[in-house]
Amino acid sequence: MADRRRLIALAYIAPAALVYIGFAIWPAIHTVYLSFLDWDGILPATWAGLDNYRAIFTDSMLGPSLWHAIVLILFFAVIPCALGLFMTALLQGTTRGMTTFRVIFFLPQVLPLVAVGITWRWLYNDEGLVNQGLRAVGLGGVTRAWLGDYNLALIALGFIGTWAMSGLCMVLFLAGAQKIDTSLYEAVAIDGGGPVRRFFVVTLPALRGEIAIASVITTIAALASFDLVFVTTNGGPANQTTVPGLLVYRLAFNESNIGGAAALAVVLTLVVIVFVTAIRRLTREKP
Amino acid sequence: MNTTRTAATARYLVLTGMAVAVLLPFVSIVLAALHPSGSQISGLSLPESWTWSNFADAWRAANFSNLVMSSLIIAAGVVPLALVLATLAAYSLATLNPLGGRAISIGFVLGLTLPIELVVIPLYFDLRQLGLTNSYLGVILAETALFMPFGVYWMQTHFASIPGELLEAARVDGARSFTILARVLMPISWPAVTTLGLLYFMWSWNQFLLVIVLMQDPDMRTAPSGLGFFVGQYSTNIPLLSAASLIVIGPIVVLYLIFQRNFVSGITQGAIKG
Numbered sequence: 001m002a003d004r005r006r007l008i009a010l011a012y013i014a015p016a017a018l019v020y021i022g023f024a025i026w027p028a029i030h031t032v033y034l035s036f037l038d039w040d041g042i043l044p045a046t047w048a049g050l051d052n053y054r055a056i057f058t059d060s061m062l063g064p065s066l067w068h069a070i071v072l073i074l075f076f077a078v079i080p081c082a083l084g085l086f087m088t089a090l091l092q093g094t095t096r097g098m099t100t101f102r103v104i105f106f107l108p109q110v111l112p113l114v115a116v117g118i119t120w121r122w123l124y125n126d127e128g129l130v131n132q133g134l135r136a137v138g139l140g141g142v143t144r145a146w147l148g149d150y151n152l153a154l155i156a157l158g159f160i161g162t163w164a165m166s167g168l169c170m171v172l173f174l175a176g177a178q179k180i181d182t183s184l185y186e187a188v189a190i191d192g193g194g195p196v197r198r199f200f201v202v203t204l205p206a207l208r209g210e211i212a213i214a215s216v217i218t219t220i221a222a223l224a225s226f227d228l229v230f231v232t233t234n235g236g237p238a239n240q241t242t243v244p245g246l247l248v249y250r251l252a253f254n255e256s257n258i259g260g261a262a263a264l265a266v267v268l269t270l271v272v273i274v275f276v277t278a279i280r281r282l283t284r285e286k287p
Numbered sequence: 288m289n290t291t292r293t294a295a296t297a298r299y300l301v302l303t304g305m306a307v308a309v310l311l312p313f314v315s316i317v318l319a320a321l322h323p324s325g326s327q328i329s330g331l332s333l334p335e336s337w338t339w340s341n342f343a344d345a346w347r348a349a350n351f352s353n354l355v356m357s358s359l360i361i362a363a364g365v366v367p368l369a370l371v372l373a374t375l376a377a378y379s380l381a382t383l384n385p386l387g388g389r390a391i392s393i394g395f396v397l398g399l400t401l402p403i404e405l406v407v408i409p410l411y412f413d414l415r416q417l418g419l420t421n422s423y424l425g426v427i428l429a430e431t432a433l434f435m436p437f438g439v440y441w442m443q444t445h446f447a448s449i450p451g452e453l454l455e456a457a458r459v460d461g462a463r464s465f466t467i468l469a470r471v472l473m474p475i476s477w478p479a480v481t482t483l484g485l486l487y488f489m490w491s492w493n494q495f496l497l498v499i500v501l502m503q504d505p506d507m508r509t510a511p512s513g514l515g516f517f518v519g520q521y522s523t524n525i526p527l528l529s530a531a532s533l534i535v536i537g538p539i540v541v542l543y544l545i546f547q548r549n550f551v552s553g554i555t556q557g558a559i560k561g
Binding site: 003005006007008009010011012013015016017019020022023024025026027028030031034041087090091097101102103104105106107108109110111112113114115118119120121122123125127128129131132133163166167168170171172175216220223224226227230231244245248249252253258261262264265266268269272273276 | 298299301302305306308309310311312313315316319327328329330331372373375376378379380383384385386387388391394395398400401402403404405406407408409410411412413428429431432433435436439464489492493495496499500510511512514515518525528529531532533535536539540543544547550551554555
């Protein structure tokens, strides 16, 4: 009787599970299968074994794209989290007017990245706000079309991520810091600890969970980025800003190399899983 | 006393500085959008003549009537479908102790970290075979599937937070499981459902990669995906591009300002509970 009820309970899950399996899980498995094929999308496919995976490590395009995505983690995840923590240390306890600030800081989170990208194309333009600002402070010598600069385009792209992600980290950390028991701070004060000690002994450990979450979200955004790169640099100049997402799209839908695209997608997913697992390990509560 | 006052002032100065850094890009494109179409402009500058017609021109040039309509059709399909499916599944997982429930929950949660890149290639080829590319239904089903992990997880945490006595009381009264969901749980679940619905709308509106792959017909693309190609055509006409971007940003910003509490709590809490 109880088992029958537990079977019937599955009926509630069935519609969601069917859509999820049919349009997410099955395609994911199918991608793994395609990654072992040599297929142009039209003619019959042939078995390619590990060739597509080998190509990722030998091809002059594919390997660097993974490296670029990992560099972006610095700008999408590391800097925003560090900035968020610094601001939390600085602002902790400020409550008046925070709602307005929170609304502003969070704004980049809800915007379509395509529009964010177009906005920053303009800001980084020869005549854009960034160069205008540099000229205004007497740094006219370093102005350039940032997204077209061979050495700096990836960094310029990264700072768009910093702009978009810092607010999320800050809002998460400030909310977490509000839950910290103030008596802990008093205890540190009694021991003669200053604000720096207070931050490292109380705040940082207390925000472990929030730091884990913020790092996971922002790291995935860096590794799996597509929209932003597609509209800002489209991988240029000279492939200096290619990312895996961009090449998956290009290989599969412009160059008819379905197997290669699938293999890159699988490797990208594995990289995401490795990073997410590492972050979870590092931030786990020590027993 | 004076030092705390100074400290407070310094804090607000830092906060204001950050806020300006976030907002300045918007000021820049709003001003750019008001310059005459195709004109040479520099950084932050007030236009000599305020050109509101850029918005109408961008609307026509990018064919936003079709794009916005597609966006709304897709969102109108995704939001209710995904909400109903996620709510039903989460209700069962959280309160009915289904067979294999734990494994099923884990299966859904795993989807939270899957990048779209992993599914997009076969989705295109499989859906093409089913006649579901260049089709609203195809995009709706794919987005519903991709948003499912978060929705199930969000509603499951919500239902799990409801005191068990409430459900027990209804069960003792002999209510069937569906009646309990509809009559007892749903009336107190609207805030959670509203937040999830808003997030679904935002994700659906902002979705890019999936749409440009599944919709090869430019007229059926959504507003952001149309914008992505509009850039290529008008890459040097900054006033027009800025106006087009503002058109795409507009609806989601308005929604965000009205429901900011839901958006902030949805994204932050949704993240933290995981």
